[in-house]
Amino acid sequence: MILRDVEVEGRCGLDVRLADGRIAEIGPRLAARGDEIDGRGGALIPGLCDHHIHLFGYAARADSVALEDARGPDDVSARIAAAAAGRAEGAWIRALGYHERIAGELSRDDLDRLAPNHPLRVQHQTGALWVLNSRALAALGEGDDPPGLDRASGRIWREDAWLRARLRAAPPPLAPVGRTLAALGIAALTDASVTTDADAAARLAEAHRTGALPQRLTLMSGGALEAPADGAFAVGPLKVLLDDHALPDLDDFVARIGRARAWGRAVAVHCVTAGELALTLAAFATAGARPGDRVEHGGVIPAAAIPQLRDLGLTVVTQSAFVRERGDRYAAEVDPAELGDLYRCASLRAAGVPVAGSSDAPYASPDPWAGMAAAVDRRSAGGAVLGAGEAVDAATALSLYLGDPADPGGPPRRVAVGETADLVLLDAPLRDVLGEPSAAHVRLTLMDGAVAHGR
Numbered sequence: 001m002i003l004r005d006v007e008v009e010g011r012c013g014l015d016v017r018l019a020d021g022r023i024a025e026i027g028p029r030l031a032a033r034g035d036e037i038d039g040r041g042g043a044l045i046p047g048l049c050d051h052h053i054h055l056f057g058y059a060a061r062a063d064s065v066a067l068e069d070a071r072g073p074d075d076v077s078a079r080i081a082a083a084a085a086g087r088a089e090g091a092w093i094r095a096l097g098y099h100e101r102i103a104g105e106l107s108r109d110d111l112d113r114l115a116p117n118h119p120l121r122v123q124h125q126t127g128a129l130w131v132l133n134s135r136a137l138a139a140l141g142e143g144d145d146p147p148g149l150d151r152a153s154g155r156i157w158r159e160d161a162w163l164r165a166r167l168r169a170a171p172p173p174l175a176p177v178g179r180t181l182a183a184l185g186i187a188a189l190t191d192a193s194v195t196t197d198a199d200a201a202a203r204l205a206e207a208h209r210t211g212a213l214p215q216r217l218t219l220m221s222g223g224a225l226e227a228p229a230d231g232a233f234a235v236g237p238l239k240v241l242l243d244d245h246a247l248p249d250l251d252d253f254v255a256r257i258g259r260a261r262a263w264g265r266a267v268a269v270h271c272v273t274a275g276e277l278a279l280t281l282a283a284f285a286t287a288g289a290r291p292g293d294r295v296e297h298g299g300v301i302p303a304a305a306i307p308q309l310r311d312l313g314l315t316v317v318t319q320s321a322f323v324r325e326r327g328d329r330y331a332a333e334v335d336p337a338e339l340g341d342l343y344r345c346a347s348l349r350a351a352g353v354p355v356a357g358s359s360d361a362p363y364a365s366p367d368p369w370a371g372m373a374a375a376v377d378r379r380s381a382g383g384a385v386l387g388a389g390e391a392v393d394a395a396t397a398l399s400l401y402l403g404d405p406a407d408p409g410g411p412p413r414r415v416a417v418g419e420t421a422d423l424v425l426l427d428a429p430l431r432d433v434l435g436e437p438s439a440a441h442v443r444l445t446l447m448d449g450a451v452a453h454g455r
């Protein structure tokens with residue numbers, strides 16, 4: 001295949017020939033051979049990498065009815081009816097984000113009216129309560145009801161583990177997620193879920209082999225994980241999930257790092273609070289850090305921690321989109337003296353700490369272009385600026401998503417002869433796209449030289 005008239009690394013009017021999944025030739029007016037695509041002067045860039053995502057969580061969210069912004073009872077009915085219309089009779093419908101200010105308290109009878117032919121469960125915005133309709137309650141089976149379940153009202157309080165075990169729910173489909181991410185120009189994904197085990201990894205590998213999930217996969221896990229012989233996924237760092245309310249003791253943490261080393265793996269630690277970061281720095285200082293060790297989120301990084309991050313050689317994998325999506329809440333709730341510590345970027349880079357970009361979807365939007373825009377303007381949805389000094393220019397923001405999945409925050413991958421043809425064709429020169437980063441500029445996403453998304 002030949003891409004005609006594209007901009008490559010700042011040079012315009014070039015043709016790029018792809019063969020055997022790689023970039024075979026770059027130059028002006030290459031001889032015709034095979035399929036051709038007119039790039040119309042748009043930039044050709046490496047496919048983006050989301051360095052921290054939760055694929056099953058995102059797939060479940062994508063497969064659910066969102067009710068957070070429903071406008072009253074009629075809107076709730078319409079959304080559930082639309083989901084029912086798109087499913088076979090008897091297939092589960094899951095709705096998330098309900099709050100009684102939308103249409104009052106919900107009961108089993110209300111849900112029976114909303115979805116007479118499907119098992120339906122609706123989660124309250126707090127996550128603490130599910131309401132189920134009669135078909136859903138029947139599908140759970142009888143007996144061994146936990147204290148939080150009231151079958152008469154269809155309500156289940158704080159019994160998620162029991163519910164999950166009883167549901168034995170089929171995993172959510174991954175193909176819609178693969179398509180959505182390809183349309184955003186994403187060619188590589190690092191799943192950061194601590195819960196990934198051999199079964200979950202096998203399902204992701206199969207989705208990759210069938211093309212449902214065309215992106216290259218790197219999987220973290222909380223325990224041992226074997227890479228498949230065909231390379232359907234790469235094994236990433238061992239994930240350590242900290243919880244500020246129940247931090248492990250230092251010895252336990254250091255032992256976990258030791259286990260990762262025995263498996264030849266780096267370690268990625270969930271650090272949202274300053275307390276989690278302090279413990280993480282102490283653990284790496286004790287156990288020793290190695291290249292590839294990562295701090296996930298870096299939600300709060302006090303200035304004093306920056307030289308420690310650098311000296312340990314840790315990479316910070318950030319999510320600038322939280323500034324946009326949660327910034328107003330932070331501005332209201334976080335001590336003003338600490339607002340500058342939130343989701344740092346520029347100060348880390350200036351100190352020599354590698355920074356990589358990611359979404360943490362489904363907890364924030366999976367759109368890397370929205371993430372770039374927030375990294376540049378540091379604005380909340382309500383317009384508050386958080387940590388103006390942490391802003392980076394748009395080219396730097398893009399580069400956060402261009403590192404190799406095995407070296408997040410490392411040098412951006414390149415569009416050069418011999419490189420893998422995981423590429424994104426934009427609809428305009430890069431300078432124009434960076435002026436207003438948006439997924440609307442993604443015209444074509446290629447994986448191994450084959451079209452994974454095109455419009």
Ligand SMILES: [Zn+2]
Nearest residue numbers: 052054192360
């Ligand atoms: Zn995460």
